[in-house]
Amino acid sequence: MDSKQILDREFLEIRSRILDVASSLDRIQRADSDVSNDPRMQKLTEALQIVLTDDPHRAEKIQMLFSRQYDEHWKDQFSLPSTN
Amino acid sequence: MYYIDPHLHMVSRTTDDYETLARMGCVAISEPAFWAGYDRGTVDGFRDYFHQLTDVEPKRAAQFGIKHFTWLCINAKEAENVSLSREVLAMIPEFLDCDNVLGIGEIGLNKNTPNEATVFQEHVQLAVDHHQQILIHTPHLADKYQGTRMILDMLGDHSGIDRSRVLVDHVEEHTVKAVLDAGFWAGMTLYPVTKCTPARAVDIIEMVGAERLCVNSAGDWGPSKPTAVPDLVMEMRRRGHAESLIKKIVYDNPREFFSQSKKFELRNPADRVGFDT
Ligand SMILES: [Zn+2]
Numbered sequence: 419m420d421s422k423q424i425l426d427r428e429f430l431e432i433r434s435r436i437l438d439v440a441s442s443l444d445r446i447q448r449a450d451s452d453v454s455n456d457p458r459m460q461k462l463t464e465a466l467q468i469v470l471t472d473d474p475h476r477a478e479k480i481q482m483l484f485s486r487q488y489d490e491h492w493k494d495q496f497s498l499p500s501t502n
Numbered sequence: 503m504y505y506i507d508p509h510l511h512m513v514s515r516t517t518d519d520y521e522t523l524a525r526m527g528c529v530a531i532s533e534p535a536f537w538a539g540y541d542r543g544t545v546d547g548f549r550d551y552f553h554q555l556t557d558v559e560p561k562r563a564a565q566f567g568i569k570h571f572t573w574l575c576i577n578a579k580e581a582e583n584v585s586l587s588r589e590v591l592a593m594i595p596e597f598l599d600c601d602n603v604l605g606i607g608e609i610g611l612n613k614n615t616p617n618e619a620t621v622f623q624e625h626v627q628l629a630v631d632h633h634q635q636i637l638i639h640t641p642h643l644a645d646k647y648q649g650t651r652m653i654l655d656m657l658g659d660h661s662g663i664d665r666s667r668v669l670v671d672h673v674e675e676h677t678v679k680a681v682l683d684a685g686f687w688a689g690m691t692l693y694p695v696t697k698c699t700p701a702r703a704v705d706i707i708e709m710v711g712a713e714r715l716c717v718n719s720a721g722d723w724g725p726s727k728p729t730a731v732p733d734l735v736m737e738m739r740r741r742g743h744a745e746s747l748i749k750k751i752v753y754d755n756p757r758e759f760f761s762q763s764k765k766f767e768l769r770n771p772a773d774r775v776g777f778d779t
Contacts, residue, residue, distance in 0.1 A: 419741055427740075477702065481676035485647035486614075492652055496616045498623065 573607030607637025
């Protein structure tokens with residue numbers, strides 16, 4: 419499939435998903451209390467910024483944004499028995 | 503198309519699901535031991551569960567011409583209880599000679615804790631000692647990347663591991679390359695909420711290729727879809743992929759991985775007579 423064919427196939431679905439995101443954010447804003455300082459809201463904003471880039475690995479970048487950090491020296495804190 | 507679902511928890515599915523799977527072309531299932539939705543209190547609870555996996559489910563599957571294989575362990579969630587885990591580890595060899603046992607699994611991490619890591623390493627040692635294949639569960643959502651890297655570190659520390667006999671499951675966009683580059687097999691799980699969709703799984707196949715990559719539904723007692731693999735087949739066809747590539751992903755690859763266990767026997771579906779598996 420070329421990019422035009424993919425766009426033909428997926429345009430309505432993408433449009434619908436963007437509307438889902440927009441209406442969810444509207445719903446949060448309409449409700450009582452304020453979550454604008456909730457770190458999850460900041461993550462969502464950052465994720466949307468990644469969507470708007472032309473990076474060819476947006477999905478992977480967004481996965482990393484929502485991931486806990488990996489520390490390669492993690493074993494130092496775990497005191498695991500040594501293996502063969 | 504004939505296919506194999508390499509990760510499906512049939513103990514929590516109905517007999518009707520077996521029939522639907524058979525109608526859709528499923529010829530074999532492998533069922534890793536997992537969390538039952540509650541923590542079991544005793545080693546005998548696990549002994550009964552392993553009886554279900556090695557005796558009850560193969561018979562239920564056979565009624566529909568599906569060959570049932572399994573993997574044994576105490577899952578990462580219950581591995582937080584190290585003393586119970588050690589009792590289960592000591593009991594597992596009672597079942598390793600059963601006809602449908604392919605290896606140790608699904609072991610792994612859940613919240614990436616020291617206890618989970620300890621029990622993971624002890625399972626790996628059990629598998630190595632008994633020359634068993636290994637099926638690995640990686641954590642979900644925010645814990646996945648960290649947990650997958652920790653698992654790869656622990657596997658890398660162990661000199662007795664044949665990487666071609668280990669499958670690391672539930673890989674996604676951010677973990678698939680690390681697993682494949684390290685020489686392991688990788689599994690993608692199609693699961694409605696917390697994991698991967700068929701469309702994203704096909705994207706991953708297009709980006710990393712089809713070598714050492716399998717796809718499964720991980721159907722269980724949660725909101726899951728045991729027929730998700732046929733959904734992936736349809737998505738690949740819609741995108742114009744060759745039948746040979748689709749077959750590689752849903753049939754040839756799991757068959758090749760499982761065939762490293764001497765327990766794995768599966769008649770070529772084209773040579774079958776009736777429900778003879
Ligand atoms: Zn599972």
